[in-house]
Amino acid sequence: MPIQHTDPDMAVFTAGQTRGIAGFAARDILCASDALGWTRLHVSHQRELPFSGWFAESADHLFVLHRQGTALVDLSCGPTRLSGAVGPGAMSVLPGGVKIRLRLHGPLETVHLSLRGGGAPSADNGARPTPTPTPAPALGQANPALFQLTDIAADMMYVGCGDGLAGSVARMLSAELADMPHRHPAARFTARQFHDVYRFIRQHLDQPLRLEDLALVACTSTVHFARRFREATGWSPHQFLIGLRLAVARGLLRGADPIAQIAAQCGFSHQEHMTRLFRQWLGITPAAWRRRIACAG
Known part of the structure; x- marks a missing residue:
């Protein structure tokens, strides 16, 4: 969780x-x-x-x-x-x-x-x-x-x-x-590093992203990056990445694109992967989320 x-x-x-x-x-x-x-x-x-x-x-x-x-x-x-x-x-x-x-x-x-x-x-x-x-x-x-x-x-x-x-x-x-x-x-994780990493994630959200990729963007070692990122933001890089993928997916679910397509757009390995994390983090499946927001408005 x-x-x-x-x-x-x-x-x-x-x-x-x-x-x-x-x-x-x-x-x-x-x-x-x-x-x-x-x-x-x-x-x-x-x-x-x-x-x-x-x-x-x-x-x-x-x-x-x-x-x-x-x-x-x-x-x-x-x-x-x-x-x-x-x-x-x-x-x-x-x-x-x-x-x-x-x-x-x-x-x-x-x-x-x-x-x-x-x-x-x-x-x-x-x-x-x-x-x-x-x-x-x-x-x-x-x-x-x-x-x-x-x-x-x-x-x-x-x-x-x-x-x-x-x-x-x-x-x-x-x-x-x-x-x-x-x-x-x-010495700490800087606003520039956070901005560079955030923008890199947003631009490559549909791709697999490794800790090494994010550390390279921040111009630091993987161990140093992981520790400084968590100290600065309160999130591990992996948690932050999942949270951002799920946030983008929630927005896309307001449209009519197939759930499998949205999962791919947000960098999940397949629809079942997104569904599992959706349920784990939000307590609901993507399909149920889509029905809820459709009923709400």
Whole structure:
């Protein structure tokens, strides 16, 4: 059976529990994580129109990935005042614990990632979450690590991943924030390595993937990779791979493709292999899952 990565005592993190900036600014909410059961992250992808507003103090930290468009932005985070142009690929950071005033002068397409201020899962399952460090405000800056982790979370949202996989991003993001004040951060599995491995898995999901393949992508030894990956994400590489295969399969089961074809697309050796893991991890067969979602909607 897979390791339990969710916290049954923590409420699902929905848009109504964020500062509400995305809903206030958006012309179109293209996708959001509300229905996925995520407890430590909330992610949304939207097209924003010009706006100006004040937003209440919150414990949660907001990371904004600017995907399309260039516009001037004025940002006040408590006593800090920032103004400037933001463009594709840039990151803005709105820390928790202060009131926010935000003015957007032009349309943008963005991804918002809110990280719950209570903390990310600790390294040993079942232990109290590690407190989330408070980042400094930033506007339209190049920050590859924050970009990579937000990009992974957005893809997980579109795939329909569960709370456990999303928790791996929360854990990595908290570690990244903890390292930011230090010139020489602790040796660990990095956001770049996680992003490279994640994208490699997504691009080769229909193929057999060995631990050696993933370690090569991360530019490290297999033993070192397996240990660092688990420490950083809370998952062994094998568990993470199965979890991602099953998440993609759940999404494909909403369509009409044969189950055997979906199993092949997701890298299972045959339909029976996917069915066995589906039942083991989710307590239901793929056919029953398909019937359930058809009845639901």
